[in-house]
Amino acid sequence: MGKVPAPKVPGLVKGLGVTLKTMVKTTFPARGLKTLIPAPSKGAVTVQYPHEKETPANRSRGVIALKEENCTVCMLCARSCPDWCIYIEGHKDTAPPRRPGGKPRTVSKLDRFDIDYALCMYCGICVEVCPFDAMFWSPEYEYSELRLADLLHDKERLGEWMQAVPDFEAYESGSDQKPRKVPR
Amino acid sequence: MSVTDRQARAYIDSQAADMRVNVELETDEGMTLNLGPQHPATHGTLRVIAKLDGEQVVWADVAPGYMHRGYEKLCEVRTYPQVTTLVNRIDWLGSFANEVPFILAAEQLMDIEAPPRATYIRTILFEMARVANIVLFLGDLGVQLGAVTPAFYAFRDREHVLDQIESVTGGRFHPNFDRIGGLKDDLPKGWIADTKAVMERMRGFCDEIEDLLFGNEIFEARTRGVGVIPADVALSYGLTGANARASGIDWDLRRDTKVGLAHDDVDWRVWTHPDGDSFARCWVRLQETREATKIVDQLCDKLPGGPIMAKVPRIIKVPAGEAYVTTENPLGEMGYYVVSKGDLGPFRVKIRTASFSNVSVLPWMLKGVYVPDIITILASLYFILGDIDR
Amino acid sequence: MIATTAPLVLAELAWWMQTSLRSIAVLLAVLLPAGTFVYVFLFKMMSFMQSRLGPMEAGPYGSLQLLAEVGKFIQKEDIIPWRADRRLFAFAPYIVIASVFLVYLVVPFGPDAWFVDFNVGIFWVLAVSSVSVIGILVAGWSSANKYSLLGGLRAAGQLIAYELPMVLAVVGVVIQAGTLNMQGIVAAQADGEIFGWSGIGNPFIITQAIGFLIFLIAMQAELTQTPFDMPVAESELVSGYMTEYSGLRFLLFFIGEFASAGAFSAVAATLFLGGWSVPFLDNGADWMNVVGPVVLLAKMMFVAFLVFWVRFTYPRFREDQLQQLAWKILIPLSLVNILATMALKVAF
Numbered sequence: 061m062g063k064v065p066a067p068k069v070p071g072l073v074k075g076l077g078v079t080l081k082t083m084v085k086t087t088f089p090a091r092g093l094k095t096l097i098p099a100p101s102k103g104a105v106t107v108q109y110p111h112e113k114e115t116p117a118n119r120s121r122g123v124i125a126l127k128e129e130n131c132t133v134c135m136l137c138a139r140s141c142p143d144w145c146i147y148i149e150g151h152k153d154t155a156p157p158r159r160p161g162g163k164p165r166t167v168s169k170l171d172r173f174d175i176d177y178a179l180c181m182y183c184g185i186c187v188e189v190c191p192f193d194a195m196f197w198s199p200e201y202e203y204s205e206l207r208l209a210d211l212l213h214d215k216e217r218l219g220e221w222m223q224a225v226p227d228f229e230a231y232e233s234g235s236d237q238k239p240r241k242v243p244r
Numbered sequence: 245m246s247v248t249d250r251q252a253r254a255y256i257d258s259q260a261a262d263m264r265v266n267v268e269l270e271t272d273e274g275m276t277l278n279l280g281p282q283h284p285a286t287h288g289t290l291r292v293i294a295k296l297d298g299e300q301v302v303w304a305d306v307a308p309g310y311m312h313r314g315y316e317k318l319c320e321v322r323t324y325p326q327v328t329t330l331v332n333r334i335d336w337l338g339s340f341a342n343e344v345p346f347i348l349a350a351e352q353l354m355d356i357e358a359p360p361r362a363t364y365i366r367t368i369l370f371e372m373a374r375v376a377n378i379v380l381f382l383g384d385l386g387v388q389l390g391a392v393t394p395a396f397y398a399f400r401d402r403e404h405v406l407d408q409i410e411s412v413t414g415g416r417f418h419p420n421f422d423r424i425g426g427l428k429d430d431l432p433k434g435w436i437a438d439t440k441a442v443m444e445r446m447r448g449f450c451d452e453i454e455d456l457l458f459g460n461e462i463f464e465a466r467t468r469g470v471g472v473i474p475a476d477v478a479l480s481y482g483l484t485g486a487n488a489r490a491s492g493i494d495w496d497l498r499r500d501t502k503v504g505l506a507h508d509d510v511d512w513r514v515w516t517h518p519d520g521d522s523f524a525r526c527w528v529r530l531q532e533t534r535e536a537t538k539i540v541d542q543l544c545d546k547l548p549g550g551p552i553m554a555k556v557p558r559i560i561k562v563p564a565g566e567a568y569v570t571t572e573n574p575l576g577e578m579g580y581y582v583v584s585k586g587d588l589g590p591f592r593v594k595i596r597t598a599s600f601s602n603v604s605v606l607p608w609m610l611k612g613v614y615v616p617d618i619i620t621i622l623a624s625l626y627f628i629l630g631d632i633d634r
Numbered sequence: 635m636i637a638t639t640a641p642l643v644l645a646e647l648a649w650w651m652q653t654s655l656r657s658i659a660v661l662l663a664v665l666l667p668a669g670t671f672v673y674v675f676l677f678k679m680m681s682f683m684q685s686r687l688g689p690m691e692a693g694p695y696g697s698l699q700l701l702a703e704v705g706k707f708i709q710k711e712d713i714i715p716w717r718a719d720r721r722l723f724a725f726a727p728y729i730v731i732a733s734v735f736l737v738y739l740v741v742p743f744g745p746d747a748w749f750v751d752f753n754v755g756i757f758w759v760l761a762v763s764s765v766s767v768i769g770i771l772v773a774g775w776s777s778a779n780k781y782s783l784l785g786g787l788r789a790a791g792q793l794i795a796y797e798l799p800m801v802l803a804v805v806g807v808v809i810q811a812g813t814l815n816m817q818g819i820v821a822a823q824a825d826g827e828i829f830g831w832s833g834i835g836n837p838f839i840i841t842q843a844i845g846f847l848i849f850l851i852a853m854q855a856e857l858t859q860t861p862f863d864m865p866v867a868e869s870e871l872v873s874g875y876m877t878e879y880s881g882l883r884f885l886l887f888f889i890g891e892f893a894s895a896g897a898f899s900a901v902a903a904t905l906f907l908g909g910w911s912v913p914f915l916d917n918g919a920d921w922m923n924v925v926g927p928v929v930l931l932a933k934m935m936f937v938a939f940l941v942f943w944v945r946f947t948y949p950r951f952r953e954d955q956l957q958q959l960a961w962k963i964l965i966p967l968s969l970v971n972i973l974a975t976m977a978l979k980v981a982f
Contacts, residue, residue, distance in 0.1 A: 071459035074459055075456045076943060078456040079393055085685075103685075104687045119413070121414040142322060183326075183329035183420045185420075232431040232432065232433055232436060234361070235549065235552065261717055390950030391860070462950070463949050465951070466952060616950075
């Protein structure tokens, strides 16, 4: 069933060479064996979290931030979530007319806007679907909690995440879109 | 001298333990060994039941289903963007590739075509998903056969591909980027140059794996002649992807069917191998990875300008009808049969996955092989449990 | 170990004090190389070969990681499977550890620093190292687990098959040294000459290069390291014969694996690299008893580096390929080596 490997050494030796080369590259990243400066912390490709941290990409989906002033309680995000993890409650209120002598307007006021990050799939449909620029992605990812209930972020906390939202980047050449602006 | 209860029980237990092993070993059919569902070799929760005679398999069967998540049922109660999100998680290593046939089927029902820039970027991400998936396969291949180091090289170099996917889509593993009519967003500045550098690095990885693993005589002794699938058997069991091409069947959906991807605009070749053994399957995948990096390079060079999304209404209601689209996914042929009744979401989605058919050949193939060869065959067939069980 | 180096002091020590000193010394001799090997090779060398740093949190640069792991294993629950044979299951790790200790007993660490000086030192080593096979078989059988059984049976076949090439490779060394005594072999290398030139003595790695290669391959198989780790094929048999072991019992197997790597490296260093002797230093002096162990440790690290380098690079053989390699290639090669050694020894 199995052939005895013929005594042809090169393949085996080449494999040994690959691992040795990687070891040398990790141990002496600065010019290898020419100058034996051991610096494995720089040669390794891993990052010693939590002492060092990598910065995620600009569009990285870390956490969702809410700009409360722009929200009109249209409920599109809550409806489009695949997990139904956004809980919205609002009520209608009257506001003074824009011009004196006009009709009083009805505006929607947001009472409760919670996102349950224990359920969230980080798909981004809610952010994409919002017609009023009220939701944004932030690359922030370090918000683990000790209790599952603490993963329910309420309106205030979601508003605080707005500070971590980066500006939209420029697009590659050939694109006919202009990057949007994040309302601050 | 009298014997204590404890001693008596211990003696009886040891006799019983001996008897159990002897009885098992002396039956005609041999000892039944359960590989799985928890096992380091099967990529997930796959159960292979094997009856062994010493170290040789007399009879084997596959019992999948431990990871069934009810995808087709879930898709019945979701809208199209929500289904796109869910579908990422079927073949989770080449995740963008799962979205593509579904979106193409929906676009076929709506009778719209994505603009050329969107088609090109879709194909670029599709091939990058292939690179990410197969690179992990190459690393995992080493682990299944006993070499621990290739896995680390695979993860190290795959990280760069995932970084590129993250900088475009926002998610490393679940991009959720394809939309009916085009893509969600355009490329960020500098992405093309970075991606070409990453593809160069992946070619370097392929060379390194070839030196470390494929050129190794031990690897060749373990994989050559092991698990040979002749071409007619491969066709009758419905093997697709690299498994079929390694048995000599020249069939690649990227070349042979017309779907909304840009493979016709680039210069590439289909790799086949006449042997049909495990070495052929692994070798074909290695060459396909190299080919995929070249495809991405050419597409990056030729990327046209223009819009990223066709003119579609804000709320998409796909007209009634049925469409079936298959594409050459990293694991094989994946297809979505979408039945729509004019709603916001599909009425029924039937998902044809490659791994389910690939795994069906195992009872035929595992007769008469040794136990280590079971692992080699499982590794070289390459399935992902999410793909088998959905 | 130092029973005769400071005769003035130690002759006055009571017998029980000498014995306890010897016991501590043998524990140190076994555990220090094992710990060093685990740290340098498993934690650091393997990690550097994989472009990562390995454990860094426990102690500076992860040096106390093994201590942390020992602590973790000791405090775990002692689980014995319900259907397992309790006595044998508990006893198996100790058989393996015992054979490792027995090997270390005859390795000389200096001109006067040895535990036991048998006339048939190397013969004792080869005989006693086979005792671990029994331990592995017992572990595999008594675990009431089919994976363990498969691992144990594979181990039995493999370890017995590779005893022969090891013995035959050693025969070549013995012919050249002219004695089975380990100290004698060290002396033969220190004082010998290569075709008349006595600059660096006669380290048998040069004159017995083929024997060294065969010994290394056989050693790799005896230690059940990749590419010969069928008994512990991690991707097939979970952990082979060690599958059902957890906690302290697993720790014994784990430390036993590295301690036996140390033991075999010590034997290989003594047989082929000259043991504790250094060619340019006075090999009879008293201070050599302190420098000798250090030199031996350095040579052990070199041999272990080769062993672990191969372990982290190659995939594993299948059982029948493994056996074919032993019976069809290594044994004929070692027989040829013996004939060549005999001829050259008589001729020169």
